Each structure stands twice: as structure tokens, then as C-alpha cells.
Amino acid sequence: MFDVVSIRNDFPILKRKINGKPLVYLDNAATTQKPKQVIDALVSYYENHNANIHRGIHTLAEEATAMYEEAREKIAKFIGARSSKEIVFVRNSTEAINLVAYSWGRTFLNRGDEIILSESEHHSNLVPWQILSSEKGLKLRFVGVDENGYLEIPKLEKLINKRTKLIAIVHVSNVLGTINPVEKIGKMLHKKGVRFLVDGAQSVPRMPIKVVELNCDFLVASSHKMLGPTGVGFLYAKEELLKEMPPFLGGGDMIKAVYLDHSKWNDIPYKFEAGTPDIAGSIGFGKAIDYLTSLGMENVFMHEKKLTDYALRKLLEIRDVTLYGPEDTASKTGVISFNIKGIHPHDVAQSLDREGIAVRSGFHCAMPLHQKLKLSATCRASFYIYNTFEEIDKLIIGIDKLRTFFSKS
Amino acid sequence: MDNIYREVILDHYKNPRNFGKMQKANASYEEHNPLCGDKIIIQVKLNKNDPGLSNLSNKSAFIRQNRTISDIRFSGEGCAISVASASMLTEFVTGKSIKDVAKITTKDILNMLGIKLTPTRLKCALLPLEILQKTLTLVK
Numbered sequence: 001m002f003d004v005v006s007i008r009n010d011f012p013i014l015k016r017k018i019n020g021k022p023l024v025y026l027d028n029a030a031t032t033q034k035p036k037q038v039i040d041a042l043v044s045y046y047e048n049h050n051a052n053i054h055r056g057i058h059t060l061a062e063e064a065t066a067m068y069e070e071a072r073e074k075i076a077k078f079i080g081a082r083s084s085k086e087i088v089f090v091r092n093s094t095e096a097i098n099l100v101a102y103s104w105g106r107t108f109l110n111r112g113d114e115i116i117l118s119e120s121e122h123h124s125n126l127v128p129w130q131i132l133s134s135e136k137g138l139k140l141r142f143v144g145v146d147e148n149g150y151l152e153i154p155k156l157e158k159l160i161n162k163r164t165k166l167i168a169i170v171h172v173s174n175v176l177g178t179i180n181p182v183e184k185i186g187k188m189l190h191k192k193g194v195r196f197l198v199d200g201a202q203s204v205p206r207m208p209i210k211v212v213e214l215n216c217d218f219l220v221a222s223s224h225k226m227l228g229p230t231g232v233g234f235l236y237a238k239e240e241l242l243k244e245m246p247p248f249l250g251g252g253d254m255i256k257a258v259y260l261d262h263s264k265w266n267d268i269p270y271k272f273e274a275g276t277p278d279i280a281g282s283i284g285f286g287k288a289i290d291y292l293t294s295l296g297m298e299n300v301f302m303h304e305k306k307l308t309d310y311a312l313r314k315l316l317e318i319r320d321v322t323l324y325g326p327e328d329t330a331s332k333t334g335v336i337s338f339n340i341k342g343i344h345p346h347d348v349a350q351s352l353d354r355e356g357i358a359v360r361s362g363f364h365c366a367m368p369l370h371q372k373l374k375l376s377a378t379c380r381a382s383f384y385i386y387n388t389f390e391e392i393d394k395l396i397i398g399i400d401k402l403r404t405f406f407s408k409s
Numbered sequence: 410m411d412n413i414y415r416e417v418i419l420d421h422y423k424n425p426r427n428f429g430k431m432q433k434a435n436a437s438y439e440e441h442n443p444l445c446g447d448k449i450i451i452q453v454k455l456n457k458n459d460p461g462l463s464n465l466s467n468k469s470a471f472i473r474q475n476r477t478i479s480d481i482r483f484s485g486e487g488c489a490i491s492v493a494s495a496s497m498l499t500e501f502v503t504g505k506s507i508k509d510v511a512k513i514t515t516k517d518i519l520n521m522l523g524i525k526l527t528p529t530r531l532k533c534a535l536l537p538l539e540i541l542q543k544t545l546t547l548v549k
Contacts, residue, residue, distance in 0.1 A: 346490070346533060347490075376486060
């Protein structure tokens with residue numbers, strides 16, 4: 001059941017006024033707001049169950065462990081993993097990609113091996129590979145994107161050779177909203193023995209996703225971009241990969257036995273979870289997944305599609321507005337980047353803030369894409385389950401108002 | 410609409426003073442603000458050393474510090490705050506010595522702009538000063 005009015009009632013922050021105006025939160029690609037179900041889960045955990053996990057025998061420790069592991073089960077089910085052993089809790093998507101680079105990359109990649117990335121990657125799926133390639137003497141190759149952010153798939157096929165070991169691609173661009181055909185890439189790679197990492201930071205929150213259909217070896221996402229708390233994310237990796245990968249961080253909980261000169265690693269996924277994790281955050285993440293599951297990811301996707309369609313149509317009517325990325329929602333979702341002629345994105349964002357409207361301005365952590373498209377910076381409006389058509393109307397009115405303001409001399 | 414976009418700021422933004430490029434600058438420096446994609450280039454021309462002072466031995470640092478800005482230009486692109494700040498700054502420092510410019514603080518810039526800024530926007534306002542101070546360190 002998808003009812004925006006009742007959804008909005010679940011989000012306490014949406015009652016806030018910003019500069020005297022009701023908050024219109026359109027910065028969801030950066031982070032989403034949290035429903036009271038998630039906030040309550042954090043409070044309830046600390047008030048009733050707080051203990052460290054995987055060690056104690058006492059009641060609280062057993063409860064905390066069960067709740068933490070239940071959250072892992074929920075994630076596994078949500079993305080269609082074969083088992084919860086394939087889910088590693090991390091801080092965020094960035095840490096998940098770093099885990100793959102440091103653990104899998106350092107162990108299995110050698111001088112001269114090649115990694116293919118796209119030009120529209122978020123810095124989190126670029127910088128870790130730059131660090132690894134300078135350490136190991138790897139070659140990074142890039143599949144281009146056209147002006148709408150579409151991957152040049154025929155060129156991607158040509159980039160693949162016998163030295164290619166990994167392709168790491170963003171599923172949904174955090175700048176253009178373009179949905180990349182990752183299923184197609186997965187199918188293409190399946191026979192070639194190239195590992196495939198999908199950055200799901202923007203797609204897992206807004207689309208139904210099954211890792212089996214994506215044919216990917218690794219999938220990463222962050223809790224805070226899908227109603228959950230900050231500080232938690234997950235790495236999905238195929239069980240056989242996790243088994244052969246060495247630990248990422250060393251410490252407590254990731255070991256079976258420790259001697260002065262060596263240690264024996266714990267089973268997966270615990271081998272990758274050194275130290276006390278964000279237990280409350282993980283449980284909150286599980287609640288966020290419950291919330292999205294009860295709405296239905298198909299409905300979440302359709303709601304955003306309708307909002308995006310409406311916003312694109314309205315923005316295209318405004319003179320002096322330039323849109324970046326696809327102008328229809330056939331392969332775009334939830335994220336619209338734009339500029340207004342003659343007005344710097346910072347001034348656009350600041351002026352909209354006076355109207356209570358939160359949009360992002362800048363490079364959105366994707367500087368190479370902006371360079372490719374020859375953009376200095378852009379404004380970005382991104383939607384989620386609680387946004388309404390009326391809020392998009394407010395955005396349009398806000399843009400009209402600021403255009404008038406900055407054009408008068 | 411907004412106190413930070415008061416008339417004087419908008420005026421400097423829409424009609425920036427000392428905007429453009431100059432030939433034969435004594436020093437120039439370019440900086441980007443990665444947060445918002447601003448790019449500002451500042452060029453300066455300085456008065457020649459006082460001939461009386463330049464005859465003194467071992468006083469080169471002293472002489473350099475006392476050279477004054479005779480002409481200044483800025484170019485590039487930025488938001489209303491960074492452009493207005495650059496424009497006002499160029500007027501403010503014309504005739505001032507390298508030593509004086511080194512002493513300009515955040516507070517001076519805020520007084521000059523006459524507005525209150527959040528930490529993020531403060532970076533926009535301070536970018537021109539940072540670039541100017543770096544430009545002057547390049548003067549030989």
C-alpha cells in the first residue's frame with residue numbers, strides 16, 4: 001500500500017519549518033530522512049537491549065546478537081542473496097568498495113592487470129582503485145559516457161581483454177539519474193571470467209534489485225540513503241569470493257583463535273567485521289528495509305518515476321533551465337541535475353533554501369563526469385518516497401522567483 | 410529576498426569591478442573551489458621599489474613587503490558571494506602594500522561584505538582573499 005500522506009506522517013522531520021516555510025526535502029541522493037519506525041528502533045535498542053554482540057552469554061548479549069543477525073538476514077532477502085553469509089556489514093558504500101580493493105584487489109590482482117570503470121563514477125568507486133593501481137601497478141581503463149550519461153556499451157566490450165580482472169560500475173548515476181544496463185554487462189562478463197562490482201548506493205534505495213539477476217560478484221549500498229541510520233552499509237559478495245578473500249581489518253570478532261605470532265580467521269562474514277560494529281545502526285537499517293519492503297520496491301520505483309517525469313516536464317517549460325542527463329524516465333530515476341543560465345548553483349541552492357527547499361549544488365562527488373560534460377557545477381534535485389507533486393510545484397515557483405530576483409539589475 | 414543578497418552584493422556581482430585580464434602582471438594565481446566549482450584568477454601589478462630604499466643592502470625583504478598594488482584584475486567564474494567578495498576586495502586593496510594585504514582577516518572580509526554567512530558560504534567569501542594572498546607570495 002503506497003499512500004504518500006500516511007508515509008509523510010511517519011517522518012517527524014517533515015513537520016519542520018525552514019526559514020518559516022515547510023521543509024521541501026529534495027536532497028535524497030545525498031541522504032534520506034528517517035521514519036519514526038527507524039528512530040524508535042534505535043531508541044528501543046539502547047533502552048532495552050544494548051549489549052556487545054557475539055560474545056556474551058547473558059540475556060542482553062543474546063538479544064543484541066539476534067537482532068543484529070536478523071538485520072543481516074533482512075538485507076540478504078532484500079537483494080536476493082543466496083545466504084546472509086554473503087552480507088558484510090560496513091560503514092557505508094565507500095568502505096565496502098575499499099574492502100574489495102584492499103582485500104580482493106591486493107590479493108588477486110597483479111602488475112599489468114586491468115580494471116574498467118566508467119566516467120560517471122562517484123569518487124568512492126574511483127579513488128580506491130587509483131590507490132590500488134598505484135600500489136600494484138594496475139591499469140585503470142574507462143568506458144565513456146555520452147552527454148546523457150549513457151555508457152558506451154559497444155566500446156566497453158572492446159575494452160575487455162585477457163588482462164581485464166574487474167569491472168566496477170555505478171548502477172544509477174548520482175548526478176544524472178541514468179540507470180546503467182548492469183544486467184546486460186553482467187551477462188556479457190559471465191562467460192569471460194571478469195569480476196563485476198555494482199555500486200548500488202543510488203539504485204538499491206529506489207529499485208527492486210536481485211543480485212542473481214544482476215549477475216554481479218559484488219554489490220555495495222549505504223543504509224542512510226534508504227531511510228536507515230548513517231554509519232552502516234553492506235557489501236554483498238558471492239560466498240566463494242568471501243571465502244578466498246583475506247581479512248580487511250584485523251581485531252576482535254574476526255578471529256577464531258589468536259596466538260602471539262598468528263591468528264586463525266573467523267568464518268565469513270565475520271572475518272570481515274573486526275571490532276564492535278554499529279549494532280544499533282545495523283538494527284535500524286533492518287527496520288528501514290522492513291519499511292521499504294512493506295511499501296514494495298516496485299511502488300517505490302513507480303512513485304519516483306512519476307515525480308521525475310512531472311519535474312522534468314515542468315523544468316523543461318522554464319526558459320534558461322538546462323537539464324543534464326536523459327530527459328525522460330525510460331532509463332532515468334529520481335535524480336535531476338540542472339542549471340539556470342547566468343545563476344551560479346550555489347546561489348540557486350541558497351535562494352531555494354530561503355523557501356524551505358533543500359537541493360544540492362556542486363560536483364556531487366563526481367568531478368570527472370562534470371569535466372567530461374564541461375560543467376563547472378550543477379544543482380541537483382533528488383526525490384524519494386515522501387515527496388509530492390505539490391513539492392515539485394514549489395520548486396518550480398522557487399526557481400521562477402529567484403530567476404526574477406537575479407535578473408533585475 | 411534575502412539579507413545575504415543585499416543590494417551592494419548584487420551590484421558587485423552583476424557589475425564586478427576590476428574584472429578581466431591584464432598584460433604584464435607582476436604575479437598571477439588561479440584557484441578552484443572544489444565544493445562549488447568556482448574558479449578565480451587574480452593578477453596584480455605593483456609599484457616599483459622606492460629607489461632610495463633599494464640602495465640599502467640586505468633590505469630586499471623589507472622593500473618587497475612595502476611594495477604597493479598599483480593595479481589588480483580578477484577573472485573566472487563564481488557565485489554571487491565569491492564574485493562580489495573578489496570585486497570589493499580588488500577595490501579595497503588597490504594602493505595597499507603586500508604587508509597590509511597579508512594582515513587582512515576573515516573579519517575584515519565579513520565587514521567589507523556586511524553580511525552573515527554560514528560556514529559553507531564563508532569559503533566562497535574567503536576564496537578571493539586566499540588567492541590574492543597567494544598571488545602576492547609569488548612576487549619576487
